[in-house]
Amino acid sequence: MVQPDIQSILEQYPQPKRENLIPILQAVQECCGYLSQESMIQIGNRLKLPVSKVYGVATFYNQFRFQPRGKVHCQVCRGTACHVKGSAKVLEALKQTLKIEPGQTTRDGMFSLEVVACIGACGLAPVVAINGEFHAGVTPDSIRKIIKSYAKKGGDNGGVE
Amino acid sequence: MITIHVNNRPVEAHPGETVLDALKRAGVKVPTLCHIPGLSPTGACRLCVVEVEGMNGLVPSCAFPVSDGMKVQTHSARAVRARKTIVELLLASHPDDCLYCSRNNQCQLQDLAAELGVRERRYAGERTHHDLDVSDPALIRDPDKCILCGKCVRFCEEIQGVAAIDFIHRGSRTMVTTAFNQGLNVSSCINCGQCITVCPTGALREQSHIKEVTDALRDPDRFVVIQHAPSVSVTLAEEFGMKPGRDVCGALTAALRRLGFDRVFDTAFAADLTIMEEAAELVHRIRNGGRLPMMTSCSPGWIKFVEQFYQDFLPNLSTCKSPQQMLGAVIKSYFAQKEGIEPSRIFSVTVMPCTAKKFEASRPEMSLDGLPTVDAVLTTRELARMIRLRGLDLANLEPESADTPLGERSTAGKLFGVSGGVMEAALRTAHYMLTGQELPELKLQKLRGLKSVKQARVEIAGQEYGVAAVSGLANAAALLDEIRAGRQDLHFIEVMTCPGGCIAGGGQPIGTNLDAVRARMKVLYQIDRDEPIRTSHGNPGIQRLYAEFLGEPLSERSHHLLHTHYTVRDVVP
Numbered sequence: 001m002v003q004p005d006i007q008s009i010l011e012q013y014p015q016p017k018r019e020n021l022i023p024i025l026q027a028v029q030e031c032c033g034y035l036s037q038e039s040m041i042q043i044g045n046r047l048k049l050p051v052s053k054v055y056g057v058a059t060f061y062n063q064f065r066f067q068p069r070g071k072v073h074c075q076v077c078r079g080t081a082c083h084v085k086g087s088a089k090v091l092e093a094l095k096q097t098l099k100i101e102p103g104q105t106t107r108d109g110m111f112s113l114e115v116v117a118c119i120g121a122c123g124l125a126p127v128v129a130i131n132g133e134f135h136a137g138v139t140p141d142s143i144r145k146i147i148k149s150y151a152k153k154g155g156d157n158g159g160v161e
Numbered sequence: 162m163i164t165i166h167v168n169n170r171p172v173e174a175h176p177g178e179t180v181l182d183a184l185k186r187a188g189v190k191v192p193t194l195c196h197i198p199g200l201s202p203t204g205a206c207r208l209c210v211v212e213v214e215g216m217n218g219l220v221p222s223c224a225f226p227v228s229d230g231m232k233v234q235t236h237s238a239r240a241v242r243a244r245k246t247i248v249e250l251l252l253a254s255h256p257d258d259c260l261y262c263s264r265n266n267q268c269q270l271q272d273l274a275a276e277l278g279v280r281e282r283r284y285a286g287e288r289t290h291h292d293l294d295v296s297d298p299a300l301i302r303d304p305d306k307c308i309l310c311g312k313c314v315r316f317c318e319e320i321q322g323v324a325a326i327d328f329i330h331r332g333s334r335t336m337v338t339t340a341f342n343q344g345l346n347v348s349s350c351i352n353c354g355q356c357i358t359v360c361p362t363g364a365l366r367e368q369s370h371i372k373e374v375t376d377a378l379r380d381p382d383r384f385v386v387i388q389h390a391p392s393v394s395v396t397l398a399e400e401f402g403m404k405p406g407r408d409v410c411g412a413l414t415a416a417l418r419r420l421g422f423d424r425v426f427d428t429a430f431a432a433d434l435t436i437m438e439e440a441a442e443l444v445h446r447i448r449n450g451g452r453l454p455m456m457t458s459c460s461p462g463w464i465k466f467v468e469q470f471y472q473d474f475l476p477n478l479s480t481c482k483s484p485q486q487m488l489g490a491v492i493k494s495y496f497a498q499k500e501g502i503e504p505s506r507i508f509s510v511t512v513m514p515c516t517a518k519k520f521e522a523s524r525p526e527m528s529l530d531g532l533p534t535v536d537a538v539l540t541t542r543e544l545a546r547m548i549r550l551r552g553l554d555l556a557n558l559e560p561e562s563a564d565t566p567l568g569e570r571s572t573a574g575k576l577f578g579v580s581g582g583v584m585e586a587a588l589r590t591a592h593y594m595l596t597g598q599e600l601p602e603l604k605l606q607k608l609r610g611l612k613s614v615k616q617a618r619v620e621i622a623g624q625e626y627g628v629a630a631v632s633g634l635a636n637a638a639a640l641l642d643e644i645r646a647g648r649q650d651l652h653f654i655e656v657m658t659c660p661g662g663c664i665a666g667g668g669q670p671i672g673t674n675l676d677a678v679r680a681r682m683k684v685l686y687q688i689d690r691d692e693p694i695r696t697s698h699g700n701p702g703i704q705r706l707y708a709e710f711l712g713e714p715l716s717e718r719s720h721h722l723l724h725t726h727y728t729v730r731d732v733v734p
Contacts, residue, residue, distance in 0.1 A: 037341055037733075044734060050324035050349070051340040051733050059329040 005031045006039050016048045025058055034065040062117075067105040070112035072150045075129040076102075079118030086139070087126040091115065093140035094128075097147050110151065163229040168236070180222035180233060181209055191235050192244065192273055194361045195310035196223045198675070200319055206310050208273070210243050211235045219243055245277040251308050253284035255362075262306070262363040267671045269361035270308060291336060296344030299352035299368055299519040304336050307364040313337065313356035320660060322635035323466065325350035337364075340733045349469055349732045351634070353462035353658045354516030354540075354667020367516045367668065370537040371547060377508040377536070378421040384502050387417050388426040388488050388567075389512040392578030392663040393541050395681045396514065399670045400545035401555045406680030408688060411560020416553050418561060424496075426567040428511065429574035431488035432586070433697035434706065435459060436573060438723050439481045440590040440697075441714035443653055452476045454627075454644070454651040457583050458725075459483040461521035462658030466634050468730040471641050480724040484577060485511050485518055486527050488567060489534030490722040495710045496567060504529070510537045512544045514578070514666030517658065526725055540668025569702035572689040579682050580662035581608035581615050581630040584655040588619055588628065589696045596622045603695050609686065611661055611679060614640065616651075630655040632662055 009027045013020045021043070028039050035058055044051040058064045076091045095101060098111050105112040121127045124136030128143060135146055164171050165180075167189055174183035179202065184191055194206035202224040210219035214232035219240060222233075234240065251270060259265050291304035311328070314337055318324040325348045326337055339348035357365045377383045394410035403409075417425045443455050458464060458479040467474050482490065489511070493504040511518065521527065522535035539547070548555060562568070573589055576582030585605045592600045607617035608628070613636045616629045627650040631637045637656045644651070659666045664681040665673060694700055711719050 040340075041734065050318070050327070052324050052327040052348075055340045055342075056327040056329050060331045 006042055010042065010046045013046070016046060018047055018049060021047060021049065021054065021057055022061075025054075025064060029064055032068075034068045036066075062115075065103060065112075065114070067103070067112065068109070070105045070110050071154075072111050073114065073131055074098075074111060074147075075114045075116045075119065077117075077119045077121070077125070077127045077129070078115050079122065079125075081118070081122035082126040085125040085137075089140050090126050090128065090138050090143050093143055094147070097144050110154075111147070163227065165227050165229070165231040165233060167233045174227040176227070176229075178227055180211065180213075180220070180225045180227055180231075183227050184211075184222060184233075184235065189235055191222055192276070193223060194269055194273070194308065195312060197312055197315060197359060200315050203311055203315070206247070206308070208244050208247055210240055212237045212240050241277070244273075245279065248273050248277055249279055249283055252279065252282070253286050254288050255308065256288075256305050263366040264360075264363035264671070268363060289333065289336075294338075294345055295368070296346040297350065297352065297368070297520075298346070298523045299516040300345055300350070300354060300357070301366050301368055302338075302345060303364050303366070304338065305364075306362045307337055308362055309335055309337065310361060311337070312359040312361070313365060316355050316359050317350075320633050320635055321351065321353060321355065321462075321466075321658070322638045323349055323351055326356070343733070347732060349734060351462040351465045351469075351658065352517035352520040352667075353634075355659060357516065357667055358669065358671060358673060367540050367543070368519060369543055370510075370519070370539055371543050373537045374508075374510050374539060374547070377510070380508075382506060383508045384423050384506050385421070385508045385510060386424040386426060386492055386496075387422040387510040387512065388428045388431070388485070388492075389413060389417070389544075390428045390485070390514055390578070390663060391432060391570075391575045391685070392514045392666065392669075392681065393512050393544070395578065395684050396541050396664065396669050396673075397545060398555065399677065400542065401548075403556060404680070405677035406684045408684050409555060411562065412555050412558040414563050415558040415561040416548050416551075416555060419553055419558075420547060420551055422510070424564045424567075425561075426488060426492070427563045427570050427574075428484050428488055428513075429570035429577065430563075430567050430700070430702055431484035431491070432459075432574035432577040432583075433571050433700045433703045434487050434491070434723065435481050435484045435577075436583075436586045436590050436697035437703060437707070437714045438487075438719060439479050440587050440594055442479055442481065443587065443591050444594050445715065447652070454654050455479055456653075457587075457655045459577065459583060460656060460658045460663075461515070461517040463634060463637065463656045464727065465517070465520070465730065466637070466658070468727055469732050469734070470638070472729050473645075474641060475727045475729070478727055480726065482527070482723055482725045483518075483521060484574075485513065485535060485538075486521065486725070487723050489522070489527070490529055491567065491706070493529055493532060493534050494722055495706065499566070504532055508536050509534060510539065511535055512539045512541065514541055514663040514668045515659075516540060516667045518668075526728075529722070541666075541670060542668060545670070566702055566705065569700060571694040571697050571700040571703075572692045573695060573697045574700070575685060575688050578663045579685050580613075580632040580657045580660075581605075581610070581655065582662065582685070583657075584608050584628055584630045584653065586697055587653070587655075588621075590698050592621050593696065593698055599696065604689075611675070611682065613660060626653065627651040628653045628655075630657075632657040633660040634658055 040054045044054045102113050102115040128135045162173050165174050172187040191209045193209045204221040204224040209222045211222045212234040294302040377385050394413050395408050398407040398409045414425050456477045497504040519538045522538050573586035608615050608630050613633050614631050619626050661678045665678045
């Protein structure tokens with residue numbers, strides 16, 4: 001369903017140059033929200049690169065996702081200040097509650113989890129950004145409640161789409 | 162020539178070469194884990210570090226060029242300490258199950274730990290765990306044992322042009338795996354097994370068929386036959402400490418009988434059969450305007466490669482099955498009939514220099530009336546393990562000859578073990594088929610040697626033909642690209658997946674180097690020089706098989722038993 005968009009991105013790079021790989025990956029993620037396997041195969045074909053190489057480069061960088069984002073996207077800050085204030089436990093609580101690992105999306109497509117380096121809100125540490133909204137000074141208990149409230153709302157409030 | 166000083170002694174060096182190459186020539190041993198001679202250096206493992214006067218840090222000798230007057234210390238206290246620390250750090254995240262490892266006693270990491278005197282675990286840290294990948298019919302990946310040297314990655318990409326595997330993630334999460342970290346079975350892997358032979362540890366190994374074979378040997382209702390490939394008899398001795406370049410065909414046959422096989426056949430017989438069919442097919446294509454250049458089909462890694470990456474060349478592939486599969490089919494038809502044995506009772510084993518043969522044997526189109534024609538495939542290494550387990554002393558076994566029928570061979574069939582050999586064998590018979598006369602000179606020097614691309618022009622009956630023998634699939638791919646771009650002077654191309662041919666196959670002894678390959682090649686050509694029957698059509702066993710059973714090459718029965726078809730294969734490219 002998103003193929004035509006990828007095609008138009010690829011057409012902007014008529015020559016198969018491997019240095020175009022990262023800009024293309026970024027553009028495809030920008031347009032589709034994540035890098036699907038099909039998109040990486042298409043990119044590999046276009047650049048005459050083996051897909052193992054495309055996937056290798058893409059996984060090297062934290063900025064690329066391989067599953068579509070959930071309706072509710074949780075970004076856990078793991079910067080230094082947040083770490084000191086206990087973000088590891090917050091992340092653990094989120095992983096347990098959502099039953100997913102960072103980079104993954106729940107099967108119902110509701111929640112996705114991402115670990116980010118400092119998001120520049122150290123004064124609010126530990127901080128979790130949910131659909132762009134910052135939740136300050138969270139604890140494992142409070143983040144569980146926050147997730148519950150999003151689950152109840154069904155992601156309508158400030159959903160991505 | 163320039164001079165460098167190594168450990169206070171002058172050493173001659175070529176300008177532009179690496180320090181490591183100069184050291185090797187001078188006989189100074191510096192350990193390496195990631196170096197592959199001839200491939201791009203990566204400096205990944207850093208075990209080859211040396212001290213160079215005037216440089217602040219240690220330098221990796223594999224990636225550092227020589228310069229005139231340079232002063233190198235290879236075993237200074239600092240260099241040795243650095244190497245030891247590197248090995249200790251590698252061991253910190255390496256499983257401790259050496260005794261249970263497929264590469265116990267054949268592991269470079271183990272050797273280095275012993276050499277450097279590592280006696281305690283100084284670093285203990287968190288270990289990552291990855292599941293075994295057993296999805297593939299030929300190979301097993303054990304990423305826990307991977308030390309990330311990248312040799313498999315480079316070989317797969319630079320020599321084979323496949324690039325089924327690469328590094329993913331980074332830092333402590335780095336691992337070598339397929340695209341999308343899926344099973345090897347859905348990747349573009351061609352099962353050549355060269356990754357096993359370059360792997361310094363036990364991170365890659367073949368799917369072993371030893372248990373299936375042992376079970377069949379113990380089953381009184383099973384009639385167990387075995388065939389051994391042309392190159393196995395010239396490499397097996399190395400597994401038992403003998404020098405490369407020794408043919409132990411007779412002792413091998415004796416060992417197989419001692420292991421309990423009911424019949425011992427020679428795959429070189431089937432190689433002769435392949436030549437009869439393939440030469441007839443070539444003659445047919447030339448006379449009837451069929452698709453040319455025809456390409457050989459005995460190397461299963463190459464076949465999968467074409468099915469995946471060069472599908473427009475599928476009609477160029479000879480329809481002949483490989484010798485392994487031809488003999489498998491003949492065993493479960495002609496032989497079964499002749500001996501009055503129900504084909505379903507026969508358990509057909511092969512010993513191959515090759516891991517891709519395991520995949521080939523499992524291809525559904527290779528079966529006959531619902532039965533697989535080859536039930537189990539052992540590599541040279543696996544057979545050596547079985548012989549050791551049985552306590553046989555290969556060096557002192559009285560030579561025996563193979564069983565008839567299906568055990569006699571010409572030297573042409575034996576040449577299947579070496580790059581260029583299939584072509585040479587095929588031309589001898591094609592010449593005979595086209596002119597009714599033998600080639601005046603059976604030896605085709607231009608098709609011999611370790612060059613990866615060998616080309617020749619051959620005149621048969623006043624007509625000139627272009628032939629080529631290629632090994633290493635990146636070279637084959639380059640040739641196919643030339644043909645796509647319009648090259649038209651070639652009529653017949655032999656392709657072997659592994660560089661040098663089956664004598665350097667992915668199932669051959671660990672630790673194979675260029676000198677060993679050269680010695681193996683030499684002994685195969687010696688056999689061809691010294692024995693009387695040098696053409697496939699001159700093999701009396703082959704003549705009998707056609708007279709009694711097949712009729713003639715390309716007959717209906719031949720087509721049914723000895724020929725196959727290929728499929729477009731959809732894998733992650």
